[in-house]
Amino acid sequence: MNRLQDVLKNARAENRAVLIGYLPAGYPSVEGSIDAMRAMVEGGCDIIEVGLPYSDPAMDGPVIQAAADQALAHGVSTPDVIRAAGAVADTGAAALIMSYWNPIEHYGVDRFAAELAAVGGSGVITPDLIPEEAGPWIAATDAHDLGRVFLVAPSSSAERIALTAEACTGFVYAGAVMGVTGAREQVGHAAQELVARTKEATGQAVCVGLGVSTGEQAAEIAGYADGVIVGSAFVRRLLDNRDPRKGVDAVRELAAELADGVRRGSKAR
Template identity: 45%
Template sequence: MTSRVSAAIEAARAEGRGAFVGYLPAGFPDVATSIEAAVALAEAGADVIELGPPYSDPVMDGLVIQEATQTALSNGFRMADLFTIIREVTARTHVPILVMTYWNLVEQYGVDRYADELVAAGGAGLITPDITPDAGAVWIAASERTGLDRVFLAAPTSSDERLQMIVQASTGFVYTVSTMGITGERAQLDAAARGLVERLRSFGAEHACVGIGISNAEQVAGVVEYADGAIVGTALVKALRDGGVEGLSDLARELSAGTAQRA
């Protein structure tokens, strides 16, 4: 089964650019606006969308995303809303949607049930930041059964052995963490990201997208010189919070313009 996420990255490459992957918290600020925001993100040039269901203990997220997820929860977000949002967005755009989720949420829901409902809603797969392939056998089996993509994270501190395992287990792309620590904007991206992408390629990674700390078109342009795509989260969430869907669209168009690879 062809990975829709891989296909989107390849389509961007065929156009001479890197992929723009945009993250939004599901249900922020509310379910209806969340749907409009994701559609706007696709229309503004995102090649892949990540939706993050709110979680009461978001240990990996920076303050902006933590506050957004708390807003979504206080506005009544329920897990069933995630599949509603995906269904509504995929009815209006062909951009593949990955769910970036803490593993506990999937386990509580039931791994196979979660996978089946994600497929039924039109979702493309999961990004699982807090489980590694060696701890993810149940999810790997469910994804192979359903054809969903499974995106694992690789960090600069990962051993060669672990990177090899991550490359072999990932489909769609490998989520390449530019710096250690929580998500958020950083003035300068860690040079370790470039070295990490080179290591991943040496182990056979077809697609490596870099995330954590990318907030403007210049940084996107820098990343796509050596990686297959740039992942932006905090800056988009801030734009939605401060400027609504229109503000989000404006920033997304700017970021998308940064994906053209320099000759």
Template identity: 50%
Template sequence: MSSKVEAQLDKGKALIGYLPIGFPNFEESVEAAVALVESGVDILELGVPYSDPVMDGLVIQEATQIALAQGFKLPQAIEAVRQITERVSAPVLLMTYFNPVIQYGVDKFAADLAAAGGAGLITPDLIPDEAAEWIAASEKYDLDRVFLAAPSSTDERLRQSVELSRGFVYAVSTMGITGARADVDVAAQTLVERLRAVGAEYVGVGVGISTGEQVAEVLSYGDGAIVGSALVKSLNDGGVAAVALTAQGLAHGKPSAS
């Protein structure tokens, strides 16, 4: 069975856009996600609000806390995927810390996500050697599974992440939490080179990308440029219209052939 994300990446370099579900409210988060695709985003990454978002920067933390304060519940993540995939054809990944999935039931969550048209999960706090239940469920329901790789990872851990990921490997371009930065760390390119050396076919680079120029820089060596905080800030500041404009600017960094 083919991977939805790999099928998209086969077409060319990808802009991957992140927004949290339920911010500023559920309905507007769905509209904003659809607007991203209509504005040049190739793959959607929808964040599942969580009470202890250890990897997220301040902009995303504040947005997810607003969603939680408004009563976000995990079934809404499945419903968001369903509504979005009914309107756009781009692959939709959920980015979630794994405890909520365990509470929901790993097999049930995978089944419901697949039924809603979801492509798979990005799991920032789940390491491959502790992911047997999720790997089994993702295989059963034909879902992508994206593990993270950091500059501090050993070559053996990078190899393990490459072997067990499906879709792409998520290269965290800088040490620390997410957030827009003026420059993309030089560590990103080195990390992608290390991942290629242990067999990675597709690598998405995230954490710190906020301009079309940075998208172009990252896509000169990576397969996907992942943008989060810049989009969330635009949505917060100016609503759906603003986030669409930001996505259009970011999409200018993609190679013209994609």
């Protein structure tokens, strides 16, 4: 968790938002996904979300599902995902795993936390886990010094936001739009209001995701949020390039575009 906290602290000292990029481990292969994640860091991502592919993804849109389905078909496993997180950590970026709760519980809650910490991982985002049901997870992440990231949404009440923020030890993930993940032409209008409501409840960083795909959108969000989260747009670059080398180049270029947008937006705070 210290690396995650350091990344957020340093960005705050520079008065800028962080850029957080997501890719599922195992697409187009485990090594191919690691190469792409490294390229995202080279392009300007501060934090990488390593997705753990799951067969019943309630929040994932069609782009992420397409990549995750292929990763599962190739036999990607939880140890592969943890190894990918370790490879990201080796770059100096903060490495988080994004996972639904069922795979973590099935693997073993403490085992999962211990193995992630051992490779230098900084934390986990659990989109379908709520704080009231997270007792074993809170204990395991506290024991292994991992950050916990829970989600709030535009529909969240003030009480729900406060409860969720209190349970987070990394940052608070603010879903900019209702519904599944996926790049959109416009970021949801509720995003800025949700960030403001969440900041009223916590001094922690609040990062916005779901829908960001361009440098202009990244700049817009960086003007009021502590972090800009991009997932489907990166996955789409890999899906659109059958040549893995071209896919790696494409995600590096997108990361650079988004990082530039984040810097421009941060200056407008």
